[in-house]
Amino acid sequence: MTVGVLAHLFGKMSYKDIAYKTGEKNFKHVQLALWKAFNDYDFSKPGVLSPGLALDIAEEFDKQNVSISVLACYLHFFHEDEAIRRENLERFKELIRHARFFGAPMVACEVGKVSNHTTGKEWSILKGGLEELVEEAEKWGVYIGIEPANEHLIGTAESLTQMLEEVPSTNFGVVLDPGNLVHEENFAEQDSVIKEAFDLLGKRIIACHAKDRIIGNNGKIETVVPGKGDLNYELYMKLLEQYKPQVQIIMEAAKEHQMLEAKSYIEGIRKKARYAEVKRTI
Numbered sequence: 001m002t003v004g005v006l007a008h009l010f011g012k013m014s015y016k017d018i019a020y021k022t023g024e025k026n027f028k029h030v031q032l033a034l035w036k037a038f039n040d041y042d043f044s045k046p047g048v049l050s051p052g053l054a055l056d057i058a059e060e061f062d063k064q065n066v067s068i069s070v071l072a073c074y075l076h077f078f079h080e081d082e083a084i085r086r087e088n089l090e091r092f093k094e095l096i097r098h099a100r101f102f103g104a105p106m107v108a109c110e111v112g113k114v115s116n117h118t119t120g121k122e123w124s125i126l127k128g129g130l131e132e133l134v135e136e137a138e139k140w141g142v143y144i145g146i147e148p149a150n151e152h153l154i155g156t157a158e159s160l161t162q163m164l165e166e167v168p169s170t171n172f173g174v175v176l177d178p179g180n181l182v183h184e185e186n187f188a189e190q191d192s193v194i195k196e197a198f199d200l201l202g203k204r205i206i207a208c209h210a211k212d213r214i215i216g217n218n219g220k221i222e223t224v225v226p227g228k229g230d231l232n233y234e235l236y237m238k239l240l241e242q243y244k245p246q247v248q249i250i251m252e253a254a255k256e257h258q259m260l261e262a263k264s265y266i267e268g269i270r271k272k273a274r275y276a277e278v279k280r281t282i
Contacts, residue, residue, distance in 0.1 A: 003210065003263045003270075004029035004069055004250045008036040015040055015057045023064025025259050030061065031207075031250040032102070033072035034095075046090040054101035068104045069248045070145070070175070070207050071095045076112035078126040078153060080119075089129055092144075096133070099142045106206055107137070108145035108175045111154045122153055130167050137171040145173045145206050148197075149180040157181065157197040164204060174201045177209035177252075178236050184221050187213070187230075194235055202243035210266050211253040225254045227265035237266075237273035245274065 007030040010021045015038045022030055035043040038057075042048065061068060073095055075088040095107045111126055130146075137144045148160040164172060178194045186193055212229030216222045226233070240247065249270070254262045 002028045003266045004031065004248060005254075005259065005263075006030070006072075006250060006252055007032045009252075009254060009259070010037075010256065012037060012039050014038065016060050019057075019060040019064050019066060021256075022061065022066045025256075025263075027066060027259075027263070029067045029069040029248060029250075031070040031072050031108070032068050032104070033074055036072075036074065046087065046094045049094055049098045051098065051101045054098045058102050062103075068102045069106075070250060071099055071102060071104045071107045073107055073109040075109060077109070077129045078112055078122045080115070080117075085125070085129065089132060092133055093136045096136045096140050096142050096144070099140065104142075106143035106145045106173065108147060108207065110147050110149045110152050110180075113151050114153050114155075126153055127163065127166055130163065130172075134167055134169045134172050138169060141171075143171055143173045143206050145175040147175040147177060147180065147209070148201075149177070150183050157193075157200045161200045164201075172204075173206035174204040175207045175209065176201060176205050177211065179209070179211040179213050179223065179231055179252075182213055182221065182231070184215065184219065187215055187221060191232055191235055194232065194239065198239040198243055202239070205240075205244045205247055208240060208244075208247055208249045210249050210251050223253050225258045226251060226262040233266070233269045234273070237270045238276070241270070241273045241277040245277070 005027045007018050010018050018037055073092045077088060079085040099107055133144050146154060146160060148154050148156055154160050154163060181193050181197055182190050210226050212224045212226045213231045214222050214224055214229040251262055
């Protein structure tokens with residue numbers, strides 16, 4: 001399985017142009033966030049999508065031999081404003097209902113960052129929203145994928161494990177990005193962080209992301225192109241092949257001129273990990 005890419009890394013343009021650019025770079029699949037990638041229509045409110053539009057978008061990517069592996073929904077699901085929260089849930093549910101027309105098996109998200117003004121009700125509000133999304137996903141035969149990310153309410157492998165236990169569903173999966181689990185305080189122990197993530201979440205992974213991380217001169221963690229940082233990709237790919245061989249990886253944090261080198265870097269390490277895993281199991 002080759003490495004895919006975030007569609008909006010090419011910029012915001014027509015879906016025909018993004019489909020062409022994706023194929024031109026020889027990516028075989030994309031993660032698609034409609035309102036971040038396309039300027040054909042206003043996807044910032046629910047109600048625009050139809051089976052016909054979703055099929056037409058999918059057809060343009062198919063012409064370039066590109067599939068849509070993940071529909072992404074970058075929204076906040078425990079927002080203090082109930083009207084905003086309700087709209088965000090409806091936007092997610094609209095993607096769930098149309099996922100099959102895009103050919104996408106999942107709709108994925110991070111859940112939202114924690115503000116400085118917490119009430120103590122955030123977890124229960126989020127849980128209620130996820131229960132609603134899971135119910136919709138079960139109706140339509142689609143996965144929802146939650147990605148744990150620093151500073152978000154679900155920010156660690158442990159907190160996502162807790163939510164998976166509280167919202168039990170086989171349609172509820174994990175999108176894993178070790179780069180989103182490391183920060184200044186734990187970067188030196190990143191191997192333990194990565195291993196814990198696979199120990200707790202490995203069997204529930206349905207997709208993965210790939211960025212790289214370094215500690216900058218100012219002591220703050222920074223995101224860089226895959227292959228240009230200090231994230232332990234050898235360990236990441238080794239564990240990924242052990243737990244979820246062939247799972248789709250979506251590359252982040254690369255500009256167009258950096259994409260092919262970064263893609264080759266990830267695929268090269270994954271190929272070695274796959275070969276080592278095959279030898280181990282013979």
